[in-house]
Amino acid sequence: MRFHLKVWRQEGPEAPGRFFDYDVDDIIPEMSLLEMLDKLNEELIKKGTPPITFESDCREGICGTCGMVVNGSAHGPQPKTTTCEIRMRHFQDGEAITIEPFRAAVFPVQKDLIVERAGLDKVIQAGGYTSAYTGTHADANAILVPKDDQEYAMDAAACIGCGACVAACPNSSAMLFVAAKIAHLGTLPQGKPEEASRALSMTEAMQEEGFGACSNHFECQAVCPKGIRVETIARLNRAFLKASLKRLA
Amino acid sequence: MAFLSNPIGKKMLMALTGIVLFLFLVAHLLGNTTVFGGQGWINAYAEHIHSAMFAPPLWAARVVLLACLGLHIALGTLLFLENTKAAPTKGTFVTYKEAGLSSRTMFYTGLLILAYLIYHLLHFTFHSVHASISVSAFPPDAQGRPDLFRSIALSFQRPVIAGTYLLAMAVVCLHTFHGVFSSLQTLGLPGKASLPVLKRAGQVLATLLAAGFALVPVAVLTGWINL
Amino acid sequence: MTLDGKVPSGPIETRWARHRDHLRLISPANKRRYTVIVVGTGLGGGSASATLAQLGYNVLAFCYQDSARRAHSIAAQGGINAAKNYGGDGDSVYRLFYETVKGGDFRSRESNVYRLAELSGNIIDQCVAQGVPFQREYSGELSTRSFGGALVSRTLFCRGQTGQQLLLGCYQAMMRQVSEGSLKVFPKKEMLDLVVVDGEAKGILVRDLTTGEYEAYAADAVVIATGGYASVFNLSTNAVGSNVGAIMRCYKKGALMANPCYTQIHPTCIPFAGWFQSKLILMSESLRNDGRVWVPKKKGDKRPPHEIPESDRDYYLERKYPSYGNLAPRDISSRAAKEACDDGRGVGPSGYAVYLDFRDAIQRHGRKVIEERYGNLFELYEHIMGEDPYAQPMKIYPASHYAMGGLWVDYNLMSNIPGLFVIGEANFSDHGANRLGASALMQGLADGYFVLPYTIGDYLATTQPGKVKPDNQEFKKVKEDDEARVNRLLSIKGSRTVLDFRIELGRLLWENVGMARSEETLTKALEEIPRIREAFWSDLKLTGSEKDLNQQLERAWRLSEALDFAEILTLDARERRESCGAHFRVEHQTPDGEALRNDAEYSYVAAWEYKGEGEKPAMHKEPLTFEVVQPTVRSYK
Structure with missing residues (x-):
């Protein structure tokens, strides 16, 4: 297979970026998109050209490191897929493929396809945890958790923190990211006690970090590689309302 | 204040004021339907709601409505500016999957509606635009009531006025197509199963509302309603 | 050098408790005066950072990833063992201990393993308190499942994402400490070197991966939690960034490397698509319950599988x-697959794969049953391979997966360099020659949550806090050395890329130091490795500069360490003239192909000491004594 690539290249955060055109050949359908870039990079290095800088680590869709906009979609056009999971057989032979970094004011480009995502850590620091210390705790079975609640929590906890929701959101909002954490912890008895303060502090931190607000476009849900649903955002809104009323009272 | 400085808080107030405005539109539409009863009905309705008996509550409603409108516009603008700042660009080439034209143009359709609202009020309420066909230009009807029916019929017989009205209703439809459900989502109403149902219901409601409004000029233009 | 494991004596059941009771303590008010560096933010490093910070130490955590939530612990699928007896099938701390010692083929320290088994229950309680959504039954109680090498059902799990959920628990605990100010996380900073002052570990030198700047950080103790070295085989289930750099630098600063030859090869992975492939993805081993493994009988038979008649199939297992x-x-099926492929009978485009066929199982049980059992795995497979495993057999191949060996540590998890602690996969301590499934997560968390936080105090109590500052001469010297080394890499200006060398080394190790090792292959590898290293240092081509985000340079640095490490791995494998666990020497096997252990001569931990560049390292032996479990032949009959 052969492809025509348009790849965003940018030397540094302040440097202007633009698309560069590359032709790649001898691509086998089993290759992943990132392996195709690896191959292209090998060729570039041999020519003495700086290779395309991009991030990835586990390459099996769980660490959340990789993240690019492929043909206009965060993590590519396939649903429930991370960038590293994209296989070349999903493209037409000879197709032009556009690759650019995640775009958001809170995700400044560091180099080529790498963006800075520290904002997501800051949002978790604002309360995305239970305040359980390391030490002796009640037996894990002492507090029963209804299976449905556990499954629901697990659905939300599957978030890999890749930031695709932010990249896809026309407002660069991190609502799905926040909502997933609120839903994960708030559904479990261990996380419930802090739910109100968590909902307030995490959404405030989200705004402080420069993420936008939610306009219910639901683009986040469409690109989420782990299939996290916008219904968790409604849940977050309820938690916020409850917390605000409680604060008022 | 903490509520308002929170991104969800702002959105909730947007949603609440939006719902109030939408409910007003629903009430307005119900009032409009009297036009299909003929001259007697709508003129009676118009006089009725202007009667002294209803004056204080009506004024209260107007104040609330105006406050909601003001808040809706102010917060909408603020959120628009904040969101634009958070997302200066979404790349050169973006394909949308779930976000439709409606959700992506809320701010602009809102502005258009505001512009139309001003024109609409100048026409039918303040009679300063199209003064020759406004209610004050006509003698009272047989019962001595202001002849709103005649004003409506003559106005919509003009294709430009009817056309503008229809376009405005299309914009209202576009705005509420996303707005109705979005408000419910922001207020935290949907659950796992009800979310798609509510979304569809919101879209249907928005379409029905706009279609209801559009029926009047269409009826005039087709001659169903005439003098 | 005598290796003192500082293993307590007395009844094994109370060793840890008694030991802990006699560890020195630091008063709560004084803890904040001590700075501890933790390198790596996986299960070990994450749990240790969060706990040490919570105790009041001033903790600095470093990772090469862009966030503390991404370390490769996140990719662990199966589960975590805990001797909770939730299954009601007679599990106990002793049984977990016994199975782990036996699974490690009697090459681990009894006391360490017992402590691990003992702490396994606390880990689960801790994780549940953090909000880890372990699978539950309809009663609301925790579910368990059985796993390889165990006779009871003691594995807790979060769907196929157990590692992720446990790691997020650590990460969230860390983020809490960050917000409270006791922990600072330094992402995108790679440890280049350990700084040893007056014989004690007092800091590290890092390279900021964004700016390329060198930064020195001083501390009162250094904790290494940088994972294993399976990536030296190039193709492995590890992350593409996983590397042996940090532990190699510690080794070169005097820390002993223990049992580097113990590397685990996992039999059921998705096969590679070509040499450009960066890693191999694991498929749960449970598939072998219903799948039949086969290859064509004839060499180079390129017919599609359904056209190969029964008579031309070799169900070799x-x-x-x-x-x-x-x-x-695991080890036997992995080796058998390799043999078949080396024989030219492998399938798939590369010829390095075997079929795992569900045709008969689907005929026998119906598609629905198979779907219930393996539905998500079949989906994963189809997603990656684009082939429907219901319609045609899966293609699988073994892949390098885990490192049992690592830096040598005593019972307190401290290396032979005072102040240098090593936890998780980076140390050698608990798994012996082979690790059982669902035990890696257990060890990382036991070390980080419940062992290191106690034992590190025992060392710190003997030191003066803040004794060494970053302006110490030693930091300057280390920085000069490493900067020179980085510049040397950049100045080669040869013709071959880092990946080129990485593949060459990986192939060499895979073929000669992989699943089946012999005196001959190991000797060959020992001759070849220096040749590759020499070519690397004379013909490497890098682009870009030092003071920049330069991924090629990062990889070159890591590979330069892997090249040095490969030699100790191979040397250790050659010196261990017995087969045990994952270390299989073809000369030492029973007539039916089982590993033949030699307890009389090799019941020891081989700990290698660095003797300088180009010098042969020296081996030190820590004898293994078994007081509770008597070593027996592992039998699969």
């Missing part, structure tokens, strides 16, 4: 191991 068949142990 069933043929060679009639009693165990497709459920033969």
Whole structure:
């Protein structure tokens, strides 16, 4: 297979970026998109050209490191897929493929396809945890958790923190990211006690970090590689309302 | 204040004021339907709601409505500016999957509606635009009531006025197509199963509302309603 | 050098408790005066950072990833063992201890393993308190499942994402400490070197991966939690960034490297698509319960699988191991697959794959049953391979997966360099020659949550806090050395890329130091490795500069360490002239192909000491004594 690539290249955060055109050949359908870039990079290095800088680590869709906009979609056009999971057989032979970094004011480009995502850590620091210390705790079975609640929590906890929701959101909002954490912890008895303060502090931190607000476009849900649903955002809104009323009272 | 400085808080107030405005539109539409009863009905309705008996509550409603409108516009603008700042660009080439034209143009359709609202009020309420066909230009009807029916019929017989009205209703439809459900989502109403149902219901409601409004000029233009 | 494991004596059941009771303590008010560096933010490093910070130490955590939530612990699928007896099938701390010692083929320290088993229950309680959504039954109680090498059902899990959920628990605990100010996380900073002052570990030198700047950080103790070295094989289930750099630098600063030859090869992974592939993805081993493994009988048979008649298929596991068949142990099935492919009978485009066929199981049980059992795995496979495993057999191949060996540590998890602690996969301590499934997560968390936080105090109590500052001469010297080394890499200006060398080294190790090792292959590898290293240092081509985000340079640095490490791995494998666990020497096997252990001569931990560049390292032996479990032959009959 052969492809025509348009790849965003940018030397540094302040440097202007633009698309560069590359032709790649001898691509086998089993290759992943990132392996195709690896191959292209090998060729570039041999020519003495700086290779395309991009991030990835586990390459099996769980660490959340990789993240690019492929043909206009965060993590590519396939649903429930991370960038590293994209296989070349999903493209037409000879197709032009556009690759650019995640775009958001809170995700400044560091180099080529790498963006800075520290904002997501800051949002978790604002309360995305239970305040359980390391030490002796009640037996894990002492507090029963209804299976449905556990499954629901697990659905939300599957978030890999890749930031695709932010990249896809026309407002660069991190609502799905926040909502997933609120839903994960708030559904479990261990996380419930802090739910109100968590909902307030995490959404405030989200705004402080420069993420936008939610306009219910639901683009986040469409690109989420782990299939996290916008219904968790409604849940977050309820938690916020409850917390605000409680604060008022 | 903490509520308002929170991104969800702002959105909730947007949603609440939006719902109030939408409910007003629903009430307005119900009032409009009297036009299909003929001259007697709508003129009676118009006089009725202007009667002294209803004056204080009506004024209260107007104040609330105006406050909601003001808040809706102010917060909408603020959120628009904040969101634009958070997302200066979404790349050169973006394909949308779930976000439709409606959700992506809320701010602009809102502005258009505001512009139309001003024109609409100048026409039918303040009679300063199209003064020759406004209610004050006509003698009272047989019962001595202001002849709103005649004003409506003559106005919509003009294709430009009817056309503008229809376009405005299309914009209202576009705005509420996303707005109705979005408000419910922001207020935290949907659950796992009800979310798609509510979304569809919101879209249907928005379409029905706009279609209801559009029926009047269409009826005039087709001659169903005439003098 | 005598290796003192500082293993307590007395009844094994109370060793840890008694030991802990006599560890020195630091008063709560004084803890904040001590700075501890933790390198790596996986399960070990994450749990240690959060706990040390919570105790009041001033903790600095470093990772090469862009966030503390991404370390490769996140990719662990199966589960975590805990001797909770939730299954009601007679599990106990002793049984977990016994199975782990036996699974490690009697090459681990009894006391360490017992402590691990003892702490396994606390880990689960801790994780549940953090909000880890372990699978539950309809009663609301925790679910368990059985796993390889265990006779009871003691594995807790979060779907196929157990590692992720446990790691997020650590990460969230860390983020809490960050918000409270006791922990600072330094992402995108790679440890280049350990700084040893007056014989004690007092800091590290890092390279900021964004700016390329060198930064020195001083501390009162250094904790290494940088994972294993399976990536030296190039193709492994590890992350593409996983590397042996940090532990190698510690080794070169005097820390001993223990049992580097113990590397685990996992039999059921998705095969590679070509040499450009960066890693191999694991498929749960449970598939072998219903799948039949086969290759064509004829070499180079390129017919599609459904066109190959029964008579032309070689169900080699069933043929060679009639009693165990497709459920033969990991090492045996891995080796058998390699043999078939080396014989030219492998399938797939590369010829390095074997079929795992569900045709018969689907005929026998119906598609629905198979779907219920393996639905998500079949989906994953189809997603990656683009082939429907219901319609045609899966293609699988073994892949390098885990490192049992690592830096040598005593019972307190401290290396032979005072102040240098090593936890998780980076140390050698608990798994012996082979690790059982669902035990890696257990060890990382036991070390980080419940062992290190106690034992590190015992060392810190003997030191003066803040004794060494970053302006110490030693930091300057280390920085100069490493900067020179980085510049040397950049100044080669040869013709071959880092990946080129990485593949060459990986292939060499895979073929000669992989699943089946012999005196001959190991000797060959020992001759070849220096040749590759020499070519690397004379013909490497890098682009870009030092003071920049330069991924090629990062990889070159890591590979330069892997090249040095490969030699100790191979040397250790050659010196261990017995087969045990994952270390299989073809000269030492029973007539039916089982590993033949030699307890009389090799019941020891081989700890290698660095003797300088180009010098042969020296081996020190820590004898292994078994007071509770008597070593027996592992039998699969």
